Amino acid sequence: MNKNTFLFLALASIFSTYSQTPGISIFYEQTPGDNRGYIEYIPGNLPIIISAPHGGVKLSGNTIGEVNYPDNDTSLPDRNCGTNERDDNTDILIREIQAEIFNLTGCYAHIIINNLHRSKLDPNREIVEATCGDNDAEDHWNAFHNFIDQASNSVETNWGKGLFIDLHGQSHSIARIELGYNISSTQLNNSNLNDTSIINNSTINNLVANNLGGLTHEQLIRGSESLGSKLKATTATFYNNNINPGCGVTNGYRTIPSNFDSGASNSCDDTRPFNFAYFAGDYYNNLRHGSGPAASDGTGGSGNIDGIMSEVNRRVRDLGTYNGNVYDTRPQTLVPFAKDYAAVILDYIDIHYNNFADFSFGLSSYDVNDSDPTATISGIAGGTFSSTNGLVIDSNSGVIDLSASNVGDYTITYSVGNCSYYQTTQNISITDATLKVNESIIKTFNIYPNPTSSMLYFEASSSINKIQIYNTLGQQLGNYSFNTSKGEIDTSRLPDGMYLLKVIEKNNNVLITKQLLKINK
Numbered sequence: 001m002n003k004n005t006f007l008f009l010a011l012a013s014i015f016s017t018y019s020q021t022p023g024i025s026i027f028y029e030q031t032p033g034d035n036r037g038y039i040e041y042i043p044g045n046l047p048i049i050i051s052a053p054h055g056g057v058k059l060s061g062n063t064i065g066e067v068n069y070p071d072n073d074t075s076l077p078d079r080n081c082g083t084n085e086r087d088d089n090t091d092i093l094i095r096e097i098q099a100e101i102f103n104l105t106g107c108y109a110h111i112i113i114n115n116l117h118r119s120k121l122d123p124n125r126e127i128v129e130a131t132c133g134d135n136d137a138e139d140h141w142n143a144f145h146n147f148i149d150q151a152s153n154s155v156e157t158n159w160g161k162g163l164f165i166d167l168h169g170q171s172h173s174i175a176r177i178e179l180g181y182n183i184s185s186t187q188l189n190n191s192n193l194n195d196t197s198i199i200n201n202s203t204i205n206n207l208v209a210n211n212l213g214g215l216t217h218e219q220l221i222r223g224s225e226s227l228g229s230k231l232k233a234t235t236a237t238f239y240n241n242n243i244n245p246g247c248g249v250t251n252g253y254r255t256i257p258s259n260f261d262s263g264a265s266n267s268c269d270d271t272r273p274f275n276f277a278y279f280a281g282d283y284y285n286n287l288r289h290g291s292g293p294a295a296s297d298g299t300g301g302s303g304n305i306d307g308i309m310s311e312v313n314r315r316v317r318d319l320g321t322y323n324g325n326v327y328d329t330r331p332q333t334l335v336p337f338a339k340d341y342a343a344v345i346l347d348y349i350d351i352h353y354n355n356f357a358d359f360s361f362g363l364s365s366y367d368v369n370d371s372d373p374t375a376t377i378s379g380i381a382g383g384t385f386s387s388t389n390g391l392v393i394d395s396n397s398g399v400i401d402l403s404a405s406n407v408g409d410y411t412i413t414y415s416v417g418n419c420s421y422y423q424t425t426q427n428i429s430i431t432d433a434t435l436k437v438n439e440s441i442i443k444t445f446n447i448y449p450n451p452t453s454s455m456l457y458f459e460a461s462s463s464i465n466k467i468q469i470y471n472t473l474g475q476q477l478g479n480y481s482f483n484t485s486k487g488e489i490d491t492s493r494l495p496d497g498m499y500l501l502k503v504i505e506k507n508n509n510v511l512i513t514k515q516l517l518k519i520n521k
């Protein structure tokens with residue numbers, strides 16, 4: 001978006017974001033107390049925004065899923081321009097995708113839904129065609145885009161970058177998902193997508209410049225790490241057992257563009273559309289809210305939030321019986337698809353965007369007598385540090401208090417965002433040079449039986465002060481004090497596996513280590 005738009009939205013959002021709670025619907029109120037629920041925003045806390053402009057059922061005058069939606073609001077007459085065809089069930093699909101993202105992450109994608117039937121409002125067109133000049137419809141159109149702008153502002157502020165998906169449905173003869181990047185069929189058919197003019201027009205223009213793997217535009221559109229190829233690479237067993245996608249395909253969702261090409265015919269080559277029907281993502285929403293050129297009315301474009309128009313085929317939107325209501329008589333593909341789609345979107349963000357919680361300590365090992373080290377944050381500042389038990393770290397600054405920490409191996413975690421899904425870890429060892437490993441001082445230290453299933457006995461040639469048990473992750477699971485050369489430890493509560501014993505001899509401050517195998521007899 002351009003600077004003026006951004007400034008306006010930044011100001012607007014100050015007034016309207018205070019009551020936003022992730023996962024809780026907000027509805028546009030044309031006048032205070034308006035409870036018609038036409039334009040809906042469910043705020044999120046992930047760098048993902050999804051909108052569904054054409055799934056609305058309200059004022060359709062139709063019965064859908066056994067519920068009638070009367071056409072009873074005289075303030076919104078039927079549009080007498082443009083197209084009225086609804087993208088069936090995308091209003092439900094978008095909610096199921098958000099629910100599955102929450103299920104997988106504990107966090108929410110931002111979703112914006114036009115609950116009005118397309119015969120009343122088409123938010124994916126410039127305002128004139130969207131409303132056919134109706135003043136009330138214009139208010140709802142503005143509300144829809146203001147909600148997306150609020151979501152974009154939140155993502156820019158909290159994450160610095162993100163992905164916008166405009167979710168649609170089509171019924172083209174080849175059952176595949178069509179992803180649109182404002183690249184035409186002709187360009188996909190003929191051109192090298194790395195041409196500067198094509199990149200400048202792409203709604204993932206920001207991603208080309210900033211993707212973590214340094215991939216080219218061509219690779220991002222139809223290489224193995226593209227969204228299309230990721231949708232094709234997912235298993236999708238239920239879908240393929242119930243739908244025949246053709247071309248010998250038995251798994252994944254055929255998607256254009258992707259890297260799938262069966263070689264059988266042009267209709268089995270999903271790398272380019274040839275002359276088959278294909279939505280290129282050159283409509284209003286994707287342009288206004290993606291990172292390419294501005295929309296036709298001059299608003300939006302640029303910025304750090306990429307746009308992908310996602311036109312999913314009819315056969316991933318079958319509901320059968322849903323929430324007790326009969327929508328159609330087909331096997332329900334929509335919910336399994338929503339689950340797969342959610343997982344693929346998260347994977348796509350991980351691959352191309354997620355350096356959100358990157359941090360590093362300069363070394364992987366410190367002595368308790370070193371000066372306290374600080375983490376260098378290369379991801380987003382303001383997150384929270386934590387550690388496995390025994391290492392003392394400042395949760396805000398990431399400074400390790402070495403002298404207050406125990407000798408051992410630790411995992412330090414840095415998490416960002418208010419729901420802590422994005423986090424990274426680093427393993428750090430803390431040593432004490434004054435504890436010299438010198439097995440010769442303890443002439444013998446034996447443990448038996450090894451492997452053990454419960455009691456572990458030890459015998460040493462001198463008195464033992466401490467035995468600590470660590471797992472292979474470096475987590476301390478036991479810390480036993482003794483004043484004897486002979487003793488026992490009950491290991492029956494330990495899960496089966498390999499452990500490390502650290503043994504500290506009493507008088508000579510000696511540290512030795514032994515491997516222990518715990519088995520369940």
Ligand SMILES: [Zn+2]
Pocket residue numbers: 054087167168169
């Ligand atoms: Zn549509």
